[in-house]
Amino acid sequence: AAGVIQSPRHLIKEKRETATLKCYPIPRHDTVYWYQQGPGQDPQFLISFYEKMQSDKGSIPDRFSAQQFSDYHSELNMSSLELGDSALYFCASSSTDRGWRNTEAFFGQGTRLTVV
């Protein structure tokens, strides 16, 4: 079965550079979620999209932005990178066909961002 695809899997950037992370949801999934997981931390919700519109926002820095495109893939754009942005970034997707509460979300394998 198709899974959530994230690219790149690894990314090394210098401070103050920009980075773009991509997420390709499972086909026919209409919702995408982004999470950040720092070293030794639990995944923290950043932002989500439903049908290409932002639907929820968590603790996402103003330096970060994201969008969902017409083909439902999503991109997380990160500017003015800081050392503290080094983390795993996960994308998840779900379908709302059984309602919001009763639908599992599936996660990709993540992008490991290292800021040096």
Added chain:
Amino acid sequence: DAKTTQPPSMDCAEGRAANLPCNHSTISGNEYVYWYRQIHSQGPQYIIHGLKNNETNEMASLIITEDRKSSTLILPHATLRDTAVYYCIVRGSGGSNYKLTFGKGTLLTVNP
């Protein structure tokens, strides 16, 4: 979303059942209980979810108490590959599309 409480760590012998508890005493009537696990640095993996009835799939069983204030995830025959952090998540409110909020999960270590 309702807060959940899980033990920080548990051990289990390979081949035995692993029973992971979760308390969610403030759960609302329309909130679901979800279980995910994360094997070191991999993406969280969906295991199972339920509302009030017990659920079973090919990975695990979910037992929810009648008052819905707690639940137990059961891995019937744990293997070494089940060593992971297990997250119990209550989902159903707090936002427009019910994001999954990860708390402090349980590190399950399966021993040979």
